[in-house]
Amino acid sequence: DMDMCSRGYIGTLEQSVLDGRVSAEAVDRACRRVLEAKYRLGLFDNPYKYCDPKRRKKDIFTAENRAAARDIAAETFVLLKNDNGTLPLKKEGRIALIGPLADTRSNMAGTWCVAYTPERYSTLRESMAQALGGKAELLYAQGCNITADERQQKDGEFGKSIKRGDDALMKAEALAVARQADVIVCAMGETAEMTGESSSRAKLAMPDVQAALLAELVKTGKPVVLLNFSGRPTVLTWEQDNVQAIMNVWFGGSEAAHAICDVLFGDKTPCGRLTVSMPRATGQEPLYYNHLSSGRPVEEGAKRYYKFRNNYLDVRNDPLYPFGYGLSYTTFEYGEPRLSAATMERNGGVKATVTVKNTGDRDADEVVQLYIRDRVASISRPVKELKGFQRIHLKAGESREVTFDITPDMLKFYNS
Structure with a gap:
């Protein structure tokens, strides 16, 4: 009964009625069903609600709504790894915040946030400074671009731009900052528009220059915490083997940066669970927890390859992190x-x-x-x-x- 983007009704429906291919009665029935749905949703109780210019100031982005958004965002984050109680971080010493997603507003809310107002949102860098309140020294470096290829990065930004720089110089700066720190927090992964509609990726691992920088940061020997921004299952196999702590933070909305800090520093305990299975390799996709059994299955948790069974030569069948998975403090x-x-x-x-x-x-x-x-x-x-x-x-x-x-x-x- 409704057509959103193909413009089929706007471009052809009138002519179809004139040609007799669609009756006026059919159009009336479709309109009635749309109006009935709106009526059941209560949209006619106050039909001019969204025409009130004063409503935005008193009903939107209020302190109460922001607090609820912050709480909801914190509940979505999924703690994937936490060796030796690396998290929560203590508000002391020197903390290095590194990564191309550490100081961006427009990428916090994710894709399809058409009416968002990023100028009102905090960056992770700003929220972390606020959360620390002078109790610890916050060091910062962007560290790298989203991808080495400028065209690919711009295609994945769709207007939500992140400043580009010389990767070699930014990496050098990040490593210098990291050497001064007691712990390194990396804000890396996908930009908001690298996921969602019309944003497919053939490789689901950490983008090239980000992965290279992360590897160099691990080599410093300092504890590394990865905040993985993504809107889809991503491959974190290398990260699982080499990084002390990993938290998937998705795109948490207008209060995402504050919510991340709430969990990062232990004011809230992570309780999110995966709604997808995270693969060990891109070739495992599509990967479903509720798949059908095959005629020659291998046992869940099998550690090696079995000839003439339903398994891979080079990777185990099980996901790296299964559907429903999530750690706590x-x-x-x-x-x-x-x-x-x-x-x-x-x-x-x-x-x-x-x-x-x-x-x-x-x-x-x-x-x-x-x-x-x-x-x-x-x-x-x-x-x-x-x-x-x-x-x-x-x-x-x-x-x-x-x-x-x-x-x-x-x-x-x-x-x-």
């Missing part, structure tokens, strides 16, 4: 899952219960996830399917029982 212990019954009536239900305990020394959220597999069905079924999740808050040392209701609808599937 604390640890959780799960008890053995318990079912209320061994069987379920056709119109009945079963309860699945598990005890979760926060075994660390920080209060934190945990996302408890329920996966189900149908091993005997009329057709092949996925190796597992997410059927429920609950976010719970546990104080340090606290335990709680979490219960999921398994219903017939959760087990149904189409077999034709």
